[in-house]
Amino acid sequence: MEVPLLRFQSLTPDQIQNHNNCSFPFLFPMSKCLEQRILFSGYGFSFNKTKWKKNPFWEIKCCSLDRGLQPRPKPKPAKVDIDVSVRSNFVRRPSVGLCSQIEKLVLFARYREALDLFEIFEIEGGFDVGISTYDALVNACIGLRSVRGVKRVFNYMIDNGFEFDQYMRNRVLLMHVKCGMMIDARRLFDEMPERNLVSWNTIISGLVDVGDFMEAFRLFLNMWEEFSDAGSFTFAVMIRASAGLELISIGRQLHACTLKMGIGDDIFVSCALIDMYSKCGSIEDARFVFEEMPEKTTVGWNTIIAGYALHGYSEEALDMYYEMRDSGVKMDHFTFSMIVRICARLASVEHAKQAHAALIRHGFGSDIVANTALVDFYSKWGRIEDARHVFDKMASKNVISWNALIGGYGNHGRGSEAVELFEQMIQERMNPNHITFLAVLSACSHSGLSERGWEIFQSMGRDNRIKPRAMHYACMIELMGREGLLDEALALIRGAPFKPTANMWAALLTACRVNENFELGKFAAEKLYGMEPDKLNNYIVLLNIYNSAGNLKEAADVVHTLKRKGLRMRPVCSWIEVKRRPHVFLSGDNRHPQRKEIYQKVDKLMLEISKYGYVPNQKTLLPDVDEQEERVRLYHSEKLAIAFGLISTPYWAPLQIVQGHRICGDCHEAIKLIARVTGREIVIRDAGRFHHFKHGHCSCEDYW
Ligand SMILES: [Zn+2]
Ligand SMILES: [Zn+2]
Incomplete structure (x- = not known):
């Protein structure tokens, strides 16, 4: 197996800089990547020991990794005080009381008060300040992320002739990095007379934190030249950098290095690897690293769950969450906020309620992120009272x-x-x-x-x-569309201080459809063609407009254009969750095991609502689907999903349906009446919005 870092080492920083625009992959020929993929695709990583001996890592032993990584033990304050006063030419005043007070305040995380007290030093000057006090002040600045604090403390140290040792130099560097002062930090780093691993790690992780991944890699290679050494911390940081660059090939090479150096089991390295693999799209590798973790920590679980969620494997993510819960590992607020968001995606009220209960049980009832996710979830799914309840209980x-x-x-x-x-x-x-x-x-x-x-x-x-941005304008166009003020809506588009966007024209087109203004509708549709020539939906809306107006020739032209462009109306589906299982329905679907009952239920419902004046709308606007068959036309997917929901859930349970296409006028009318005769609440999230059907009304007020 190729030695990964050797490749890095053979390049000078300038070479990397010059290839900046093509970034790293040029280093790794495709065959190499493929080879590594085989090695790492999860099961059975191995490397060739004979070749291994020839590479520069051979001599590295694990014990040498620890060298230089430990922070230096802090010198005792009293001793240092004497040292400083001997070396310094300044007139020193004793300050032991004040110093220990500052240190105590910092120890109790009362950073602001500590910095306030420090002002006495600044105003009066000439105090005897020891390393331990400076150390505490550094912590205070980091704790507050205070740029002003950093400048104050650092200037005071310089002005009072403080003699920096390696430990304090690193601490000052860290303080700049943590407070986001990367330019100053870089200057300090470059001017350091001596740098140890801590200095390198500090600056490199700072660069990764601010997203300057290329520069981080450049420094990492320099560091390697200087030390031929790095610890688990450095590798975890560099793996994060390769995740940031989304370069799985580099991530794999770093992974190989960590295994060779015997730090592959390190918790930080493992978590960084899981994150890297899932961000780079290889969830199998992420899972493999996770399974290999000797001790699965909360962060490890969170990272793998997030990985699954990132790639849309919501159910797998949920399964992992239950596994995590059963394993007895502590769950934190990240776990819960993630789960609530996953439930929202799955439209699963049952799971969300359980997560909500667990959140409170585990003492995160006041966590802002998790609670916000809950508010979002409940309000999306029509549980607005629940959402309000969570919102009102939030302390901040x-x-x-x-x-x-x-x-x-x-x-x-x-x-x-x-x-x-x-x-x-x-x-x-x-x-x-x-x-x-x-x-x-x-x-x-x-x-x-x-x-x-x-x-x-x-x-x-x-x-x-x-x-106001385009989306705000689109909102206003919709608002005017509802009032039938189409000319005003057009004027608003024309008066916008930027080039009108597709969603603004789309809002106008919808307004024209609802208000049956075919001329303006045609105008808006033509604008849209220019911007989104391949978006099927635009053609369908225009087709509907022509059909409704009886312009059959124009309608035929649209169909012709569709065919010429090879755009096809795809069958669409609606899905509903019953007893924690999603059930998917296509229009006219015949695959569900309970199809007989479902179709009987639809027929029964249609009969029932016809007593309330429902007439199947023959001239209904087409939904965004192909309606070749009569069966498909009569049994739209949303009707089937609702019928199934009604026969499979208790009478009080609201139904929640998700679908990717816009609900058609006929279904909309029918569902309003179904909600009335059955007394159920029905929430449908379609392509454009939520429809919350209750007591024979829909929240969209028939405008969608
Ligand atoms: Zn329909
Ligand atoms: Zn509606």
């Missing part, structure tokens, strides 16, 4: 928490409550961001609060210095 809220609840009210047609909450947010001096405005504006538009919507739209730039 951030802008995301507010946005989630405002968006939730808006999505479910409760615009005035959304506006109320928005006003409360302003009153509580929480700064809204552009997502807040999007949420409140779309709430206004969903609920027909056009005047209030206008006021808020205008206040964006005026009171909050947030420039």
Whole structure:
């Protein structure tokens, strides 16, 4: 097997710099990558020991890794004080009381008070400050992430002739890095008379933290030249850097190195590897590393669960979570917030409720991230009262928490409550961001609060210095579309201070469809063709417009264009979760084991709602699907999903359905009545929005 770092070493920093634009892969010919993939694809990693002896790592023994990585034991303050006063020419004043007070404050994480006390030194000057006090001040600055604090402490040290030793140089470097002062940190590092592994690790991990991965690699190679040594910390950092660059080949090479050096089992290295493999798209390798971990830590579990979630393996992620719970390892707020988000994706209220209960049981009931995820989840799925309950119980809220609840009210047609909450947010001096405005504006538009919507739209730039973006404009177009103000909507598009985007024209097109303005609709559709020539949906909407207007020739032209472009209407599906299992339905689907009952239920429902005036809409607008067969037309996937939901869940349970296509007019009408005759709440998330059906109404107010 090729020795990975040898390749790095044979390159000078300049060479890497010059190849910066083609980044690392040039170092690794394809065959090499393939070879490594075989070696690492999970099961049975091995390397050739005879070849191994020829490489520079051969002499490295594990014990040498520890050298230089341990922080130097701190010198006793009293001794240092004497040292400093002997060496220094400054007039020293005793400061033992103050110093120990600062150190005590820092020990109890009262950083701000410690820095306040330090001001006495700065004002009066000439105090006798020992290493342990400076050390404490460094911790205070890091704790507060205070750039001003760093400058104050560092200047004081320089002005008072403090003589830096290696330990304090590293500490000062760390303080700059942690406070994000990378330019100063780099200068300090370059000017260091001597650098040990701690210095290198500090600067390299700082670079990785700020996303300067290439520079991190460059320094890593320099370091390797100087030391031919690195510890698990360095490797964990460099693996993170290769994840940042999304270069799995480099990640694999670093993985190989860690195994050769006997640090492959290190917890930090393992977690970094799991993260790297899953970010680079190889979840199997991530899983392999995880399985090999001698001790599976909370971070390890979180990383692998996040890896599965990242690639859309929501169910696997959920399975891992239950495995984690059963293994007895401690779960933290990351675990819970991740699980709640996964549940949201799976539309699984059952799992989410369990995660919510576990969250409280494990004492994270006040965690802001997890609770915000819960607010988001409940409000998305129409459990707005639950969302409100969680929101109200939160001790501290951030802008995301507010946005989630405002968006939730808006999505479910409760615009005035959304506006109320928005006003409360302003009153509580929480700064809204552009997502807040999007949420409140779309709430206004969903609920027909056009005047209030206008006021808020205008206040964006005026009171909050947030420039309205295309999505805010699209919201306003929808708002005017609902009022039938199509000319005004067009004027708004034309008056926008930037080039109108596709979603603005799409909003106008929807407005034209609902208001049956075919001329303007055609105009908007043509604009859209220019921007999104291959987006099927645009053609379908236009096709619907022509069909409704009886312009059959134009409709045929659209169909012809579709065929010429090879765009096909794909069968679409709706899915519903029952007893923690998803059930997928295509329109006219025949595959479900309970198909007989499902179809009988649909027929029965249709009969029942016809008593309330439902007439199957013959001239209904086409949904975004191919409707060749009568069976497909009569049994749309959402109807089948609802029928199945009704026969498989208790009478009080709300139904939740997800689908990728826009709900058709006929289904929308039918579901409103189904909600009425069955007394069920039905929430459908379609391509565009949420439809929350209750008591014969839909939250979208028939505008979608
Ligand atoms: Zn339908
Ligand atoms: Zn609706």
